[in-house]
Amino acid sequence: MALSQEVRPPSENYRPRSRWDVIVIGCGIMGAAASYNIATKGLRVLNIERFGVNHEHGSSHGRTRIFRTAYYEDPRYVPLLRRALEAWKEVELKSGKTLLKMTGGLMIGRPDGELVAGTLKAARIHGIPYELMTASEAEGRFGAFRLEEGLAAVHEQGAGVLLAEECVRAFVGLGSESGCEYRFSEEVRGWKARTQGVEVETQFGTQSADRLVFCAGAWSGPLLKGVVPLQVERQVPLWFSSGGEEKFTPQEMPVFVAEEGDGVFYYGIPDLGHGVKVARHHGGKVGEPDKVTREVTEEDIAPVRSFASRRLKGLDGPPISSTTCLYTNTPDFNFAVGPHPDDHRVSVVSGGSGHGFKFASVLGEVVSSLVSGEKLDYDISFLSPARFGRRGPS
Ligand SMILES: Cc1cc2nc3c(=O)[nH]c(=O)nc-3n(C[C@H](O)[C@H](O)[C@H](O)COP(=O)(O)OP(=O)(O)OC[C@H]3O[C@@H](n4cnc5c(N)ncnc54)[C@H](O)[C@@H]3O)c2cc1C
Numbered sequence: 480m481a482l483s484q485e486v487r488p489p490s491e492n493y494r495p496r497s498r499w500d501v502i503v504i505g506c507g508i509m510g511a512a513a514s515y516n517i518a519t520k521g522l523r524v525l526n527i528e529r530f531g532v533n534h535e536h537g538s539s540h541g542r543t544r545i546f547r548t549a550y551y552e553d554p555r556y557v558p559l560l561r562r563a564l565e566a567w568k569e570v571e572l573k574s575g576k577t578l579l580k581m582t583g584g585l586m587i588g589r590p591d592g593e594l595v596a597g598t599l600k601a602a603r604i605h606g607i608p609y610e611l612m613t614a615s616e617a618e619g620r621f622g623a624f625r626l627e628e629g630l631a632a633v634h635e636q637g638a639g640v641l642l643a644e645e646c647v648r649a650f651v652g653l654g655s656e657s658g659c660e661y662r663f664s665e666e667v668r669g670w671k672a673r674t675q676g677v678e679v680e681t682q683f684g685t686q687s688a689d690r691l692v693f694c695a696g697a698w699s700g701p702l703l704k705g706v707v708p709l710q711v712e713r714q715v716p717l718w719f720s721s722g723g724e725e726k727f728t729p730q731e732m733p734v735f736v737a738e739e740g741d742g743v744f745y746y747g748i749p750d751l752g753h754g755v756k757v758a759r760h761h762g763g764k765v766g767e768p769d770k771v772t773r774e775v776t777e778e779d780i781a782p783v784r785s786f787a788s789r790r791l792k793g794l795d796g797p798p799i800s801s802t803t804c805l806y807t808n809t810p811d812f813n814f815a816v817g818p819h820p821d822d823h824r825v826s827v828v829s830g831g832s833g834h835g836f837k838f839a840s841v842l843g844e845v846v847s848s849l850v851s852g853e854k855l856d857y858d859i860s861f862l863s864p865a866r867f868g869r870r871g872p873s
Contacts, residue, residue: 497684497685497686497687498686498687498688499523499524499525499686499687499688499689500517500522500523500524500688500689500690501517501522501523501524501525501688501689501690501691501692501850502524502525502526502527502677502679502686502688502690502691502692503517503524503525503526503527503691503692503694504527504667504679504691504692504693504694504695504702505526505527505528505693505694505695505696505698506526506528506532506647506651506661506663506694507537507538507539507647507694507696508538508539508643508646508647508650508835508836508839509539509694509696509828509829509831509835509839509842509843510526510528510692510694510695510828511526511532511646511647511650511651511654511839511843512650512839512840512842512843513692513694513828513842513843513846513847514526514650514651514654514659514661515650515651515653515654515657515659515843516843516844516846516847517659517692517846517847517850517851518654518657518658518659519657519847520847520850520851522850522851523658523660524654524658524659524660525659525660525662525686525688526654526659526660526661526662527662527665527666527667527679527681527686528661528662528663528664528665529664529665529666529667529698530663530664531663531664532647532648532651532663533644533647533648535802535803536768536769536805537696537697537768537804537805538696538697538804538805538806538807538831538835538836539643539644539647539696539836540643540644540802540804541643541716541802541804542642542643542644542751542753542756543640543641543642543643543748543751543756544640544641544643544646544836544837545584545638545639545640545641545734545736545746545748545837546563546564546567546579546638546639546640546641546734546837547560547584547586547635547637547638547734547736547837548560548561548564548601548605548607548635548637548638549586549598549599549601549602549605549607549609549633549635550597550598550601551586551593551594551595551596551597551598551600551601551736552597552812552813552834553601553813553861554600554601554604554605555858555861556601556838557601557604557605557607558605558857558858559838559841559842559845559857559859560837560838560841561605562840562841562844562856562857563837563838563839563840563841564579564637566840566841566843566844567579567641567646567840569840570646570649570650570653570840571649573649573653574649574652574653576645576648576649577642577645578641578642578645578646578649579639579640579641579642580639580640580642580729580751581636581637581638581639582638582639582640582729582732582733582734582749583634583635583636583637583638583639583733583734584634584635584637584638584639584733584734584735584736585617585621585624585632585633585634585733585734585735585736586598586632586633586635586735586736587617587624587626587630587631587632587735587736587737587738587790588630588631588737588738588739589629589630589631589738589740590631592738592742593738593742594736594737594738594744595631595632595633595738598633598635599611599633602633602635607635607637608635608636608637609633609634609635609636610633610634611631611632611633611634612631612632612633612634613628613631613632614626614627614628614629614630614631614632615628616632617632617634620634621726621731621732621733622725622726622731622792623726623727623731623732623749623755623791623792624735624790624791624792625789625790625791625792626790634733638733638734639734640729640734640748640749640751641836641837642751643836646836646839650839650843662681665681665682665683666681666682667679667680667681667695667702668680668681668682670691670702672821672822672824672825673687675687676688676689676690676824677689677690677691677822677824677825679691689824690824690825690826690850691824691825691826692825692826692827692828692846692850693819693825693826693827693828693829694828694829695829696768696805696807696829696831697709697711697768697805697807698768699807699815699827699829699830703819703827703829703864705869706819706820706821706827706864706867706869706870707809707815707827707829707830707864707867707869708809708810708867708869709807709808709809709815709829709830710765710807710808711765711766711767711768711771711805711806711807711808712761712763712764712765712805712806712807712808712833713763713764713765713766713771713772713803713804713805714758714759714761714763714803714804714805714806714833715758715759715763715775715779715780715783715801715802715803715804716756716757716758716801716802716804717756717757717758717775717779717780717783717784717787717798717800717801718753718754718755718756718757718798718799718800718801719754719755719757719784719787719791719794719796719797719798719799720754720755720796720799721749721750721754721755721794722793724793726792727749727750727755727791727794728749728750729749729750729751731749732749732750732755733749734746734747734748734749735747736760737786737790739786743759743762743782744759744760744761745757745758745759745760745783745786745790746758746760747787747791753799753800754798754799754800755787755791755794757783757786757787757791757794758783759782759783759786760833761806761833763806768805771803771805772803773803775801775802775803779801780797780798780801783798784797784798806831806832806833807829807830807831807832808830808832808833809830809832809867810867812832812833812834813830813832813861813862814828814829814830814831814832814835814838814842814862815827815828815829815830815862815863815864816828816829816830816842816845816846816859816862816863816864817849817859817862817863817864817865818849818863818864818865819864820864820865820869820870821870826846826849826850827864828842828846829864841857845857845859
């Protein structure tokens with residue numbers, strides 16, 4: 480697929496200012512959200528991004544992301560998610576863009592499986608409204624699905640779809656209005672902590688700041704010198720033709736996650752104009768971000784196509800489009816968010832582990848509090864980059 484727009488080289492008049500309050504590395508969704516939120520504190524922010532806005536090498540492209548609150552992964556995420564939802568709505572209002580379409584969400588699997596049991600646990604602990612359905616009840620209500628007896632489905636009204644590229648653009652637009660400076664096509668090649676602050680080396684020279692924020696996604700591992708153990712995993716979302724059928728529209732079909740009998744997870748998003756999105760969650764090849772195969776093969780397509788035709792009525796054809804995207808996994812699949820273990824002037828927002836996008840609106844606020852030395856409104860100790868017990872070379 481062709482790369483996105485806006486990969487702009489610095490102009491001929493490029494005369495870098497070299498001292499900032501905060502430098503943010505990376506302008507995927509995390510860096511875009513962090514830069515905007517930090518700039519709103521009145522701090523001078525430089526965002527350095529090696530490609531452009533909404534490029535297709537990283538983790539934040541591919542049109543859409545699922546938002547949900549009854550979090551099977553871990554109920555400790557729920558307070559963050561509640562604020563994330565409010566914050567997305569505020570960004571919508573400020574930017575004048577539609578970013579989130581509420582469709583409801585359906586979590587499908589064995590009643591005692593990780594997905595259904597975990598969703599129910601999070602919903603009950605936090606008083607999130609939900610409906611537990613049998614397979615035939617869910618099929619009767621949502622015509623898109625084919626579910627055999629014995630499966631259960633938890634419906635959460637407050638789930639939906641984030642328009643991924645619009646979200647990044649909204650943050651960059653608001654960040655520019657708030658005084659944040661963006662440098663695209665500029666690559667951070669190294670950084671050093673100094674007594675007076677931090678220094679960042681790019682192909683154009685040295686920039687320094689009081690504080691540094693790492694939002695480098697799949698490229699974070701080497702930049703962080705192994706402090707956070709990260710594994711980069713290739714993923715291949717596919718889009719299938721809905722044939723224009725009503726049952727696949729966002730009015731009729733909720734976003735869904737399904738835990739299949741073999742423990743493999745798939746997810747899907749209704750047709751917002753480009754087809755029904757279906758993908759396998761995890762199970763991709765692990766490798767280096769710049770060496771990932773971008774070609775989509777029959778090996779990528781076959782299991783997802785088989786899942787789609789099994790679970791979604793009439794979704795039997797070949798995919799009509801595809802992309803490749805990267806998960807950046809921590810060993811426990813929880814994010815790495817918080818101060819760098821060796822230097823509290825440096826913050827880390829990484830390790831999205833395939834579920835980070837929906838949190839960007841609140842994590843941007845969290846990191847702006849971190850760099851401003853404000854008390855956090857949430858317990859993020861379970862996300863601490865220091866939990867892996869590694870320290871960088873001194
Ligand atoms: C297929 C797929 C589906 C997903 N589905 C969901 C979902 O439904 N819901 C959900 O909540 N999450 C989902 N996620 C996860 C979510 O999208 C990611 O957690 C999130 O996008 C990560 O954002 P990021 O900003 O950390 O990374 P990125 O978007 O990759 O941004 C990192 C940026 O840093 C830049 N960079 C790196 N190194 C340097 C350097 N040295 N100098 C300058 N710039 C640098 C890169 O160019 C890149 O732009 C999904 C992810 C994928 C891949």
